[in-house]
Amino acid sequence: MIATRIFGPEISAASAILRTWAEEFRDRGAEVTVLTTKPPRGAIVNDPPGIEVRRASVKRDRQQYVRGYLSYMSFDLPLAFRLLFSPRADLYVVEPPPTTVGVVRVIAALRRTPYVVRAADYWSEAAEMVTSSSLILGTLRRVESWGLQGAKMLFAAHEPLIDRLREVGVTTPAVPIGFGADTKAFHYDGQTPPKPPVFVYAGTHSEWHGAGIFVNAMHEVVQQYPGARLLFYGNGEEREGIRARARELGIERYVEFHAPIQPAALSPILAGATVSVASLTPVAANEYALATKVYSSLTAGCPVIFAGVGPTVAFLSGHPQAGVAVGYNVGAAAAAMIRAAVSPVQPAERAELARWSASQYSLNAIARRVVDESLAIIGK
Known part of the structure; x- marks a missing residue:
């Protein structure tokens, strides 16, 4: 039971x-x-x-x-x-x-x-x-x-x-x-990286996630990529604060908020994104918390940018094909997003990433x- x-x-x-x-x-x-x-x-x-x-x-x-x-x-x-x-x-x-x-x-x-x-x-x-x-x-x-x-x-x-x-x-x-990851729902179907770049945050955005860091980073990204978009899927107590910050920075047209969607619908969105983004704020509780959304993204063939602390840092450091971990720092997050936009992971590598993730996780x-x-x- x-x-x-x-x-x-x-x-x-x-x-x-x-x-x-x-x-x-x-x-x-x-x-x-x-x-x-x-x-x-x-x-x-x-x-x-x-x-x-x-x-x-x-x-x-x-x-x-x-x-x-x-x-x-x-x-x-x-x-x-x-x-x-x-x-x-x-x-x-x-x-x-x-x-x-x-x-x-x-x-x-x-x-x-x-x-x-x-x-x-x-x-x-x-x-x-x-x-x-x-x-x-x-x-x-x-x-x-x-x-x-x-x-x-x-x-x-x-x-x-x-x-x-x-x-x-x-x-x-x-x-x-x-x-x-739910390998029945998340998979890669050959999508090519988008132009201009698209960044996806999929999941809860609460106080301890600190997802607002990516809105601050987008302010720098759009200086180089004016058509870039940051898409939020999910919900959380921080949503209105994140939305307000986008308006304050004058980049609200580049930041979209969507309700939670079923995994089968989220999978092609991740597969067609430049990268997914995830974060955990540097507080004691997050030192042993892991950003679980990473696995769904990888199984959909989408590499990850993680900003924050905890075991996700070691995971991405040990598997560089899966993405990159940076500190909880706006400049570092923005730099990682710009690098991903400059050199997006191509379909053959994405397909291999999806196969590896599905076999391991x-x-x-x-x-x-x-x-x-x-x-x-x-x-x-």
Whole structure:
């Protein structure tokens, strides 16, 4: 039984990840139930066959996203009763936030059911970007630690995150599973680099992403490439601030904002872009956060410019064919964008990049490892 506030058709990395996990459990003979939310307005539900998806109403923000603790609680409190009165499961699989993990720990104890957690981030430190309340942060740390400690296994993004969890006292067994792309949706179809250049930011643009750096960089780029465009796909608390900054710099006609779109629709946009751009601000929580949008871009044959900190820097430094990492610095970001425009990666190299990425970073391979570990926990 998978408990998650976010699932397809909602557009997010977590949706794609958890769908592949659910499908892998199903393909291995498990009966799979997903307890999730009713989708955003206008979304077309296309649940995977052979998987029971139960949806409940939830509070969404103005951008139709389940974000913030009022929204989380609108999912978590009913979830307690949904779990309590559902047929008993062999295993719970939980997607954060920490409050959801905490609810599952309580019900798991009552029903004597083990649970595992998809641990992509250390939420308590990320929360420091949006609040300075010591009461809120202290409570969140305790709830998060308590929820993670009760799990049988943490499926962590990577080793640096596991190291950080160990530093704060979380001793639960953890497996670094990495990130990947939905290779069914993202692929390269032979597109040529555009002229003038097109830069794509696809995903959430929140405080800790710091995507506004690329608007500032575009102010320099358009001096050399007057027809260049920067396209944002997704949503986030920073959107209006980024839009206002583009107007302030007088480059609003070069910066476009689009709603989130399904991966299959995003793939040709990435494949036809000069490069994609991604960022993480230089704060403590991001030292072990990874920009997951990188993998989807690469699988679509699109190299990446990353500005910021964390494991993405080492990844791109170790795989120069995938793109370039620069510091969180406007001048460095602008210079990288201009270099990409001067010498765009050509179709043959893009096709090879897509093949390499699909072979190395597939969500399906990650799902197989998760299911192997999960079935071992319950002795099946």
